[in-house]
Amino acid sequence: MPTEHPEPTTAAERRNARLYLTGLGLSMVGDTALSLVAGIWVKSLTGSSALAGLTQMCIYLPSLFGPLAGLIADRVPRQRFLICVNLCTAVAVACLLFADGAQDVWVICAVMAAYGTSLVLIDPAETALFAHMFRPSTRGRINGLRLGMQETGRLVSPLIGAGLFTWLGGGAVALLDAATFVAAAAATALLKPPPEQARPPRARWRTEILAGAAHIRATPALARILVVAALIMAVSGVGVAAQYSMVAALHRPPGYLGVLASLLGGASVLAGLVSSRVLARVGLDNLALLGLAAFACGSALRSVAWMPSVWLGSFVLGFALPWVFLAALNAGQQLTPDHLQGRVAAAVTLLLFGPQAPAQALGALLISHVGYRSVYLASALSAVVLAAVLAQGARRSSPPEHTVATDGET
Structure with missing residues (x-):
């Protein structure tokens, strides 16, 4: 395969890249911290490892509907969709403030299911908007930076989440994560992607999903x-x-x-x-x-x-x-x-x-x-x-x- 010669980035691409990476970095910190703390929180409230493991299942179960989320991402205005999903997720995560005893474990599980659903909806829409917004040479650079940020987050965020939970409790982690979703929505709103292209006529739903x-x-x-x-x-x-x-x-x-x-x-x-x-x-x-x-x-x-x-x-x-x-x-x-x-x-x-x-x-x-x-x-x-x-x-x-x-x- 021939070597690609990167094209110089434009001012608009640099601005969009800074906003994109800022929103992504903040949301990664909150996401990783909350994923870990949810199980710790349930374990501390109930003493049950099985219930603690259930929170992780609630997060990952919505991934079964990934193909449907991909279809949605290709049929709606992606920027507005991401803003809406981020803000709705912030509200859902803030509901964890009402969980203060073993009887409220269902609240944590319900919020984690909504949280997992939002991650499934955000991922294909964000990837599609990203691919539409940047040229291939720019995408290669940002994809590398994004992966580096993800790996750094995996090293640092669990420490932040566990430390914050030990110091101030699960509500503080919930507020942190809600704030990162609001920040991600704000960063997405400030992006200036090129106009979206016309989409082909719709086919049968099975053909569309596959x-x-x-x-x-x-x-x-x-x-x-x-x-x-x-x-x-x-x-x-x-x-x-x-x-x-x-x-x-x-x-x-x-x-x-x-x-x-x-x-x-x-x-x-x-x-x-x-x-x-x-x-x-x-x-x-x-x-x-x-x-x-x-x-x-x-x-x-x-x-x-x-x-x-x-x-x-x-x-x-x-x-x-x-x-x-x-x-x-x-x-x-x-x-x-x-x-x-x-x-x-x-x-x-x-x-x-x-x-x-x-x-x-x-x-x-x-x-x-x-x-x-x-x-x-x-x-x-x-x-x-x-x-x-x-x-x-x-x-x-x-x-x-x-x-x-x-x-x-x-």
């Missing part, structure tokens, strides 16, 4: 990257349980995983920050290949019960999934027409993250029958195979480097 998946199947360059990305994400889910056995083999307590997770998270932040430069130099397919190579190397290094190897493997793994994910994300945005952006974004999310729960369950079953080294080595081999498949597909679809000589030329 249009994103149909577009992916009909676009080989997009399907190739997405299928590989979905498979390696599933492989990573299978390996989750192996990390506990790995730490035990190092003669460390389970809490030592926090150290390794911080190392991996720091590398993921760095991967996001440098991704736009790497993407501009090597292209989408090669960015995914680099991620797969990092996954293979990191998994192989983690299979060795030696602390320096595990540390290095954890750091290298931090580059793997971010680069594969960014290749898939940018491919979806670049190879999709505006009227399908929401549905393709929803399909991408479902493809990449839908298999995580069953993959982790499979990994938990496997680790009781095979050693963690076998899991990591099999993961490394899977990444090598997927890299070979992706490279072969990319070569087949690439145009020939040399044109055929015309008559009279030698």
Whole structure:
């Protein structure tokens, strides 16, 4: 794939980018903090781990309706829709102020369900507006910054949320999150995207909902990257349980995983920050290949019960999934027409993250029958195979480097 030469950003793009990243950064802090605190809050009110786990189910259950959310994102004015959803979510989250005893756990669960619904609605609309608002070169840079912010948020926000809950209680975290949704709505209102394009006539509802998946199947360059990305994400889910056995083999307590997770998270932040430069130099397919190579190397290094190897493997793994994910994300945005952006974004999310729960369950079953080294080595081999498949597909679809000589030329 030829190297892309980034175009200089315009003043309007820079302004929109600052507003977009500001709103996104604030909402990420509140989102991550509340997701953690909801379970802690229910546990402290009831003493029940089962009820605490129920709050997480309430958050993720609405993700089943992702394809419908993608259709909505492609049929409504996206900017106004995002403003409305953010403000409604702020009101819903503020209702947590009425939860002050075990009898009010239903309030927390109901709010978490509404909260999860808002996340499902916001994601495809935000992705579609983002793709419409920025040119490909600008999107690549902002996608990298966005991923870096997400990874930083995952490291910092739980500490903020847990600390605020311990100090002032769950109501304070609820107010923080409500405020971040209001801030996100304000930042979205200040954006100045170009006029939205005319949308094609509506078809049957089934055809409309499945249009994103149909577009992916009909676009080989997009399907190739997405299928590989979905498979390696599933492989990573299978390996989750192996990390506990790995730490035990190092003669460390389970809490030592926090150290390794911080190392991996720091590398993921760095991967996001440098991704736009790497993407501009090597292209989408090669960015995914680099991620797969990092996954293979990191998994192989983690299979060795030696602390320096595990540390290095954890750091290298931090580059793997971010680069594969960014290749898939940018491919979806670049190879999709505006009227399908929401549905393709929803399909991408479902493809990449839908298999995580069953993959982790499979990994938990496997680790009781095979050693963690076998899991990591099999993961490394899977990444090598997927890299070979992706490279072969990319070569087949690439145009020939040399044109055929015309008559009279030698």
